[in-house]
Amino acid sequence: MKILLALFALLMPAAVQAAGSVSLVSEVFVERTETSADGRSVTTRAEPDMVVPGDSLVFVLSYRNDGAEPATDLVLTNPVPDSVSFSGTDDASAAVSVDGGKSWGALGSLTVAGVDGASRPAEAADVTHIRWSLSQPVPQGGAGQLSFRGLVK
Amino acid sequence: MGIQMFRLDQSRRSPVGVVQFALFVVTAAAPFSVAHAAGTLAGTDITNTATATFSGPDGNPQSVDSNAVTLRVGELLDVSVASTDTGDVGVTPGATNRVLKFAVTNGGNGPEAFVLTADGNAGGDDFNPTVTSIILDTNGNGAYDAGIDTVYSAGSNDPLLQPDTSLAVFILSSIPAGATDTQRGQVGLLAAATTGTGTPGTSFAGQGEGGGDAVVGATGAESNDDGVYRVNRASVALGKTASVAGPFGGTSTVPGAIVTYTLTATVSGTGTVNNVAVADPIPAGTTYRPGSLTLEGSTLSDAADGDAGRFTGSGIAVTLGSVGAGTSRTVTFQVEID
Numbered sequence: 001m002k003i004l005l006a007l008f009a010l011l012m013p014a015a016v017q018a019a020g021s022v023s024l025v026s027e028v029f030v031e032r033t034e035t036s037a038d039g040r041s042v043t044t045r046a047e048p049d050m051v052v053p054g055d056s057l058v059f060v061l062s063y064r065n066d067g068a069e070p071a072t073d074l075v076l077t078n079p080v081p082d083s084v085s086f087s088g089t090d091d092a093s094a095a096v097s098v099d100g101g102k103s104w105g106a107l108g109s110l111t112v113a114g115v116d117g118a119s120r121p122a123e124a125a126d127v128t129h130i131r132w133s134l135s136q137p138v139p140q141g142g143a144g145q146l147s148f149r150g151l152v153k
Numbered sequence: 154m155g156i157q158m159f160r161l162d163q164s165r166r167s168p169v170g171v172v173q174f175a176l177f178v179v180t181a182a183a184p185f186s187v188a189h190a191a192g193t194l195a196g197t198d199i200t201n202t203a204t205a206t207f208s209g210p211d212g213n214p215q216s217v218d219s220n221a222v223t224l225r226v227g228e229l230l231d232v233s234v235a236s237t238d239t240g241d242v243g244v245t246p247g248a249t250n251r252v253l254k255f256a257v258t259n260g261g262n263g264p265e266a267f268v269l270t271a272d273g274n275a276g277g278d279d280f281n282p283t284v285t286s287i288i289l290d291t292n293g294n295g296a297y298d299a300g301i302d303t304v305y306s307a308g309s310n311d312p313l314l315q316p317d318t319s320l321a322v323f324i325l326s327s328i329p330a331g332a333t334d335t336q337r338g339q340v341g342l343l344a345a346a347t348t349g350t351g352t353p354g355t356s357f358a359g360q361g362e363g364g365g366d367a368v369v370g371a372t373g374a375e376s377n378d379d380g381v382y383r384v385n386r387a388s389v390a391l392g393k394t395a396s397v398a399g400p401f402g403g404t405s406t407v408p409g410a411i412v413t414y415t416l417t418a419t420v421s422g423t424g425t426v427n428n429v430a431v432a433d434p435i436p437a438g439t440t441y442r443p444g445s446l447t448l449e450g451s452t453l454s455d456a457a458d459g460d461a462g463r464f465t466g467s468g469i470a471v472t473l474g475s476v477g478a479g480t481s482r483t484v485t486f487q488v489e490i491d
Contacts, residue, residue: 024205026219034354050227050361051199052368053192053262061203061219069210078203083193083226138207152226153193 021067022074022138029058055152057084064143072137076146077101079129086127089148097129098122104131191316195228195263196363228361230346231260231370232267234378237321241337241383243424247330250285252297253380255322255342259314261370263362266311267344271324275379279336282326282382287342290321297323311347324380334386334422345375385424387478391431392417410490412439418473419481427475431484434468438491445487446471 030051033043051057061078065071079101080086086096095104098112110122130148138144193199203219237254244251259265273282287305288297289312302323303310312320324340332338348367349357351374361367393416400409416433420426435441446453446462446469453462453471462471462484473482 021209022205022207022215022217024203024217024219026201026203026222028201028222028224030224032354049223049225050365051224052227052229052370054229057224059201063205067209071207071209073214074205074207076203076205078201081199081201083197083199084201152199 021065021069022071023064023066024076025062026078027060027062029060031056031058051152053152056087057150057152059148059150061146062143063138063145065138065140068140070137070139070142074134074138075131076134077129077131078148080127080150083153084150085125085153086130087124087149087151089130089146091132091146091148093132094146094148095131095133096127097131098126099128101129104129191231191260191262192229193226193262194316195226195261195361195367196365197226199224199226225363225365226262227365228263228265228348228363228367229261229370230265230348230350230367230374231372232265232344232346232374232376233258233260233372234342234344234376236342236378236380238380241381243385244328244332244382245386245424246328246332246384248328250299250325251282251328251382253324253326253340253342253382254295254297255324255378255380256319257312257314257322257342257344257376258319259316260372261346261374262316263367264313264315266313266347268307268311268347269305269322270307270343270345271340272343273326273338273340275339275341278339278381280329280332280338280384282328282338282340284324284326284340286325288323288325290323293321295321297325326382328382328384332384334384334388336384338382338384339379340382341377341379343375343377348374350374383423385422387420387422387424387426389426389429389476390419390421392419393433406490408490411442411487412490413445413485413487416484417481418476418484420476420478422478425475425477429473429476429482430470431473431482432465432468432470433486435488439488440491441469442487442489445485447485448473449483 029045030048031043031045033041035041061076096107097104098110107122111119112122112126114120132146200221200223202221204216206214206216209215235256237256242253257267269287271284271287273284289303289305291303292301314320324342326340348360351369353369353371353373355369357367396413397404397406398411399405399407416431418429418431441464443455448461448471453460455464457463469486471484476482
């Protein structure tokens with residue numbers, strides 16, 4: 001494998017270098033709320049390797065420009081995984097898609113075909129993709145985090 | 154989910170400033186639909202990968218994928234037991250192999266076997282049915298078929314149920330001979346996940362379907378419901394009265410007086426008494442008056458024919474058939490004193 005990677009590096013040095021200038025890390029946390037002995041509910045967040053249906057997940061994307069130059073037109077796209085029902089984002093600038101990434105917009109502006117064939121307003125559970133488009137270039141060393149939530153179906 | 158890449162659509166870019174990085178603000182859980190009532194099947198992997206596109210110094214679009222985060226869906230242990238009889242099951246004292254019907258449903262998201270326990274000694278009822286067997290509805294027709302459906306034996310044929318599927322289970326019991334009308338006897342059926350039970354959230358590491366953990370769900374991974382037997386016992390009481398009409402008026406029992414006997418069969422309790430028949434010999438010293446036999450006010454012929462009554466030569470006999478509790482039948486006949 002190392003030989004193969006080296007070969008790619010020789011063939012496409014520019015692409016590899018450029019792609020490496022922005023790093024993107026995905027993390028998924030699960031939030032579980034338990035009621036403590038004194039009746040208060042306590043929410044814990046963990047990074048599990050196992051979840052069960054109904055678990056509340058928080059998807060966190062962390063990006064960083066590791067290159068020597070600003071990165072412009074940065075767009076981060078996260079398809080909502082199978083078996084996860086999108087339940088929202090705190091970020092009003094995010095655009096979502098309910099048709100597999102063909103069209104985008106605020107959730108309230110989108111419609112989907114209902115069971116009777118007539119279109120109905122899209123709901124959070126219809127979301128297939130979420131996307132953030134950064135209007136400002138990310139300077140060298142610039143970084144940020146974006147998140148959205150989902151439920152394990 | 155495979156990695157998908159999207160080209161930037163310039164016309165849709167937001168004109169506003171840099172996005173905000175607010176994290177972990179609680180949002181209300183949105184309503185969501187699931188194809189499976191029990192949710193994603195145990196052992197399923199959830200993989201998340203994001204993609205970033207941007208323009209480098211040379212203006213050429215670049216793309217980079219994030220790491221892939223994979224979560225395995227563990228097995229949720231949930232079960233429900235429900236009595237499926239439409240009401241109390243009517244029984245008679247001393248009856249055997251009386252059937253109670255239940256449905257056991259795997260509400261979890263993985264295949265799970267369940268241990269079944271029947272308890273006829275619960276309180277809150279009038280008698281304790283003796284449970285003789287638990288039967289699995291092997292042929293799946295929802296009805297108990299003696300000799301066809303399988304007798305359950307704990308630990309040897311604990312039923313394995315796929316997620317979201319139900320199995321009909323029958324409990325056969327004997328009813329105490331001393332039970333009396335309207336008494337009720339409960340039998341509970343308990344189903345418990347073989348992987349384990351406990352308070353919701355209890356985890357059994359590595360014991361879930363597909364090698365993940367098994368986690369006790371909201372039901373505690375066990376469930377119980379009661380079926381009820383109710384004794385329906387009907388009994389017959391026969392009453393007899395006589396009225397005398399003398400040949401010259403009055404009620405003296407002198408020769409030539411006509412005596413009218415009224416026989417009333419009354420059924421009390423619950424249910425129906427079958428094959429009720431009334432027979433009464435003609436008293437010595439009297440003679441049956443032909444054509445005097447009535448049932449519920451209607452005359453019956455004396456011959457042994459299609460109607461319910463006859464004169465046998467020495468007495469009357471009337472067949473009443475099935476008589477429901479709370480009703481009565483009245484038979485009359487007349488004799489003349491010799």
